[in-house]
Amino acid sequence: MRKVVGVISLLVLLGFLVWGVLLIHPFGYPSPTYMDDYIIENAQEETGNNNVVASVVFDYRGFDTLGEATILFTAVTGVLLVLRTLKRKEDGS
Amino acid sequence: MLSKMVRTVANQLIVFIVIFGLYVIAHGQVTPGGGFQGGAVIVSGVVMLLVAFNANELKKSLRERSLSIMESSGALMFAALAFAGIGTAFFYNLLVGTPIFGHVPPTGANPGDIWTGGVVPLMNLAVGIKVVAGLSAVVLAMALFSSGEEVEE
Amino acid sequence: MMEQIPLNFPFLAAALLIGISFFIIVLKRNLIKLIMGIAIMASGVNLFLVALGYRAGGNAPIYTEVPPGPMVFPVPQALTLTSIVISVAVLALMLTMVIRIYRHTGSLDSEKSRRMKG
Numbered sequence: 001m002r003k004v005v006g007v008i009s010l011l012v013l014l015g016f017l018v019w020g021v022l023l024i025h026p027f028g029y030p031s032p033t034y035m036d037d038y039i040i041e042n043a044q045e046e047t048g049n050n051n052v053v054a055s056v057v058f059d060y061r062g063f064d065t066l067g068e069a070t071i072l073f074t075a076v077t078g079v080l081l082v083l084r085t086l087k088r089k090e091d092g093s
Numbered sequence: 094m095l096s097k098m099v100r101t102v103a104n105q106l107i108v109f110i111v112i113f114g115l116y117v118i119a120h121g122q123v124t125p126g127g128g129f130q131g132g133a134v135i136v137s138g139v140v141m142l143l144v145a146f147n148a149n150e151l152k153k154s155l156r157e158r159s160l161s162i163m164e165s166s167g168a169l170m171f172a173a174l175a176f177a178g179i180g181t182a183f184f185y186n187l188l189v190g191t192p193i194f195g196h197v198p199p200t201g202a203n204p205g206d207i208w209t210g211g212v213v214p215l216m217n218l219a220v221g222i223k224v225v226a227g228l229s230a231v232v233l234a235m236a237l238f239s240s241g242e243e244v245e246e
Numbered sequence: 247m248m249e250q251i252p253l254n255f256p257f258l259a260a261a262l263l264i265g266i267s268f269f270i271i272v273l274k275r276n277l278i279k280l281i282m283g284i285a286i287m288a289s290g291v292n293l294f295l296v297a298l299g300y301r302a303g304g305n306a307p308i309y310t311e312v313p314p315g316p317m318v319f320p321v322p323q324a325l326t327l328t329s330i331v332i333s334v335a336v337l338a339l340m341l342t343m344v345i346r347i348y349r350h351t352g353s354l355d356s357e358k359s360r361r362m363k364g
Contacts, residue, residue: 006273014265018265021261027255027297028300028302030300036320040307044200045197047213048198048211050308051122051127052307053307054127054210055213056320056324058212058216058217059186059213066175068332071331073168076164076227076335082343083346124308129331201309202312203309235342
């Protein structure tokens with residue numbers, strides 16, 4: 001009984017997701033933005049980089065990369081903290 | 094530990110994998126790539142060594158102390174490069190125009206030049222070192238916990 | 247609305263991936279299958295982010311020997327890079343918790359480790 005109610009509500013959720021996706025703009029013709037056009041035209045003079053994606057990740061939005069490096073550091077510390085067994089001393093000290 | 098043929102092939106292949114990973118990290122400003130992608134390539138090479146050899150054998154070459162020092166120095170270098178241009182703004186690119194990494198490429202399509210980019214290649218190197226040390230320490234700790242019982246420190 | 251289905255195909259694939267992963271997370275009891283469902287949902291979200299910035303007939307946003315024409319938007323690609331790294335870190339933490347649970351209770355069933363005691 002509980003499984004039937006769960007499956008029906010998940011099917012309703014799937015229907016809402018598919019119906020919502022069909023109302024977005026057609027694929028390949030997005031609405032024009034000012035930020036991306038400015039970045040494509042002026043990234044070579046201001047940062048001196050041929051790769052526009054690398055200059056966005058490290059120069060125009062470098063603060064997000066700093067936060068992501070902190071998340072990576074915290075996750076590695078958390079994993080090395082959980083998988084740790086202390087040695088027991090044999091001579092009862 | 095697997096058979097002798099697998100161990101010999103893994104010993105020969107690790108050289109080419111590390112060279113390819115360093116190439117992807119170093120050419121981050123000319124071709125697609127960068128710090129995170131090159132670090133993932135080198136970590137996959139370390140996982141191949143972990144499958145071919147035993148985890149207890151690999152612990153003698155990659156000590157935990159040197160991995161911890163490498164990761165901390167990568168994070169500190171990234172933060173120091175961010176604070177270097179504090180005179181104007183927080184993440185200011187202060188090496189454009191100076192002869193270290195500061196050529197400005199001509200606008201439009203051009204064959205690539207490595208000595209461009211300002212602060213970005215040094216940041217790529219710092220993030221690459223951090224990713225390699227962190228993810229290989231995680232994989233080594235998981236393999237050691239499942240096989241034996243002793244993990245130091 | 248029916249003529250927009252052949253045009254919106256990448257968005258439809260991303261929405262189907264997210265919907266199928268909802269089924270997996272709610273209805274399965276094995277712990278490893280739960281983690282695989284979360285990984286599939288992360289893949290669906292990254293695909294949706296990258297497909298949002300495509301321009302018809304565009305090239306990759308890199309100026310090294312690029313053929314003439316318009317360029318694709320570079321900002322959603324930068325956001326997807328951050329999202330992939332964050333999902334790797336969270337999945338590593340989840341897998342260590344599963345290793346500890348298996349060592350403590352001896353089974354991978356999520357019904358046997360529901361009560362918090364001991």
